[in-house]
Amino acid sequence: MVGLSVGEKHFIRGGIAQDLRADGRRRLQFRAISVETGVIPQANGSARVRLGATEVIASVKAELGKPSILHPDKGKVSIFVDCSPTAAPMFEGRGSEEFSAELSVALQRCLLGGKSGAGAAIDLSSLIVVDGKVCWDLYIDGLVVSSDGNLLDALAAAIKVALSDTGIPKVNVSLSAATDEEPEVDVSDEEFLQFDTSSVPVIVTLTKVGKHYIVDATSEEESQMSSAVSVSVNRHGQICGLTKRGGAGLDPSVVFDMISVAKHVGQQFISVLDSEIAAAEAAE
Amino acid sequence: MAAGTEATAAGGLTGEIQVEAYRRLFPLGFLERHIRESVRPDARRPDGARPTTVALGAVSSAHGSALVRLGDTAMLASIKLEVMSPSSEAPDEGSVAVEFHMPPICSPLVRPGRPAEVASVICKTLENILMSSGMLNLKELCLISGKDSWLAYLDVYCLNADGSLFDAALISAVAAFIHLEIPLVSVGDDGRVFTVGGNEGKTKYELVNIVKRNLTFTNIPFSLTCALHKDSVLVDPTAEEESIIETSVTVVLDSSDQIVSIQKPGGAVTSMATIKECISLAKDRRRKLREILMDSVEAMEAYQTD
């Protein structure tokens, strides 16, 4: 919880109105981002992203599973987020459940695409090992370690980086003659397949404070929001998901305006993230 | 007694306050003054039940369902059949799983995440009555002896709680079983049962159950709840009455007027004569409910032939 005095509130609102925020940023400027890969050795891929004082960790684990009956030619991806109480005392006990669920749903909406699998960030058919029998189940876990606003954007960025860090073991399948039997699977320890993460989108949350909207809001700024829209944008400029996150209603023209601004900012954010990923990979 | 002083205190005020306020402030006095005139707050006689309607087939996704209204109390019962392997003790019997739900929409007293206490009591009683009354012949739920049989999930939802919940729940459960239509099934190569629909299917697959499409009922239980307050017996109490009265008696009778169960959940003591009165009231009620149920079956059949 952020407790602000009237003067502080006025300062934040005034700063946003004049395009000079409390930390010296402009309205559509992100905080400095730092990216680190391979932070969880047990996972197939992992990343830590710091956005100002916000810190999140994403891990990707791959397990062999069985494809669903409805989609026998596709693997499965699930995304869960947990907010650690270290980030804020209000996440203690069951206190984080509701917020974690909201973040999980928003990420699923932005990364998993439609029910048919169209527009998904990860090509689900690349996760299939044997049609209808064996596939990879990707478990993407996000953990919020430290929170200073804009968690959703940070989590989406961390997932994008973690996916680019992910190596899926190469699998050799020995198909037995009898079709009913479970195929034998030999998981390789040495060879790994990398993902094509170029189409994984980023999320840009536009927070409306007063008449203006800002990107990458801090906790203090978020406490002053009237409403917020999270837009997920991929490299091709397509919108891959959108969630309005509570608050007052918005005029339709404002919504369309926000979408086009988010698209623009998102493209820039993707290129920043790409160079960070390259730097992190070089450092590793 | 507190109730007495309340009643006299109320007496002093009656001329000055409005009926609705009096009802809220002195619910006991309000009810007792009605009973003295042999009429109830909703204009019923003490021995009069509320209008009851039964609509069969209210849930399209279920195999059997019924919506019952008892005054403002509304119950929705649905039966879904699933295939199970029968236990070794009874290889030629199916089984029934009963659940009674009180979702938060039905009453201001129920909150999400906290199931109402009364719901589990009604659930247990409902299960006992359905099993012990001899209404169901579990052998009829068998498909292939020792291999496959039906497990009938009976889910009763209370949509609006306004008293006499058990009576309404029992009627809806019974009606749902009467409405239950067992799907035609066949056994696939993998040993799993699958449903067969349409006419070409019937000729293509070897059917397991051609005859047993509806259950037969020799015995149908009905119940009546009577509220007992001082010397008077109020049939089919509303939620308002239930919150005031001293105790209640629920009588369950089968088709031959045999007593399946009598329940009196503690509370004030009652004479045997009052219990006998309740039983005779329950007998009258059983006949009426039976008529209502048969009418609803006819109405549904007429609707289907149209």
Place this chain on the structure above:
Amino acid sequence: MEYVNLLTGFRVDGRRPNEMRQLKGEVGVVARADGSALFEMGNTRVIAAVYGPREVQNKGQQVNSKEALVRCEYRMADFSTGDRRRKPKGDRRSTEISLVIRQTMEASILTHLMPRSQIDIFVQVLQADAGTRAACINAATLALADAGIPMRDIVTSCSAGYLCSTPLLDLNYIEDSAGGPDVTVGILAKMDKVTLLQVTKYHELLLIAASFRTPLVLSSIHTNSITTILHTMCSLVKHFSCHLYPEGHCFL
């Protein structure tokens, strides 16, 4: 399985029996917390954050208004273990460890200096490779020190086990899952006092003690100062004679 090489005396990960894993500590990792620390013991990695002293949030929990209320929550990240499982929050093990950490830290915090206030200690396990209990206590100590909360002394903790007739300091996951007896000790380093002693497989320990009739080797680590950042963390094994009473279950 051979947990200690008979010829060389080395353990599966190449350590000597009385050698600890690589230790690493860092304070101030959570910007918005009053105190925080990251602590690593080999592959075990935990984060602790301290909020407080602050006003008591739930007055009902306050037992003694003359002392600070110390609370603790232990949580494992979904990805912290080798096989990914979503565990329900507040399972029995987490509750137990939360309680152990709380009691251990409470013994060191000068609670009487902060009446009518509350101190929350949150520990989050990022990677579990055995010894999370000890790592959490070390991280919590660092975080409390970072928050500037007055303490009697620095609490440090380490575990030890007994496999292949050898006492082993600071078990890793492979050694921990071998199922031998193990001991976790928490000490107030300068005062040289034990605040935590947990023994599992107590009966096996009894047998061992009975057959060898030797003092059981337990462990504790010494920390010199953790005022700003861990300068040095010298680890040494202390011989700790404990009297195992046949009928006792817990001793402290």
Place this chain on the structure above:
Amino acid sequence: MSAAATTGTYSPAAAAGEKRRERKEELRRHLAEDADWPRADGRSFHDCRPAFMQTGPTTAASGSAYAEFGKTKVIVSVFGPRESKKAMMYSDIGRLNCNVSYTTFATPIRGQFAFSFQGTDNKEYSAMLHKTLEGAVMLHTFPKTTVDVFALVLESGGSDLPIIISCASLALADAGIMMYDLVTSVSVSCFGKNIIIDPTSDEEAWQDGSLLVAYMPARKEITQLTLTGEWSDGKITNAVELCMDACSKLCDILRELLKDASSLAE
């Protein structure tokens, strides 16, 4: 099926599941490629299902509403304003508490719900309902107290959330809770280049993307907007406008309904 594996019982599927899948693929292809292929229930792309709505099914509540769109059936009860829970801190504006639950027979296979369910409660929809309504309800008119909005989905036949939202706003009006405007909601599914309105559950299961709009027509404000799948700018504009148009029409129906109900009461 996971449900079958855990309980040891299973719901017998219709004959030849493979065939059903093929049929669905075909349906999907038609929806994606054809100009205006009549949908499985005979509607054209931009037709909503016939709707039936009614106020006051639950007399025990302060206000309630029932909505039936095709196979989807929903009841919403509104309780309060009433005392907030003891644990709640003081608040000078009112609280809105939303809960959405499903009956066990709401889905074709008993108790088979998506992962965001805990028991029969749908956490995701509860949160979404709350976010949608909080911008419309005048929370300052009932300080310190709580209004509970509870929804029960009797049968799920697609477009559940938009129907819950519209039904909840009708129930709030029935309860006499002050609102800036009635909120109505409509969702669309996207198949290839086509957009179809008010999808059924079959259509939802195969869609390429979906978009939901909750709208207050008199104030011309969007209170909720969600989107999945890949969309271009132009398509979003089209879909949102289509939804807003449908929302306005639905809102007129609700308004008439409330007028009729109040004149009937008099």
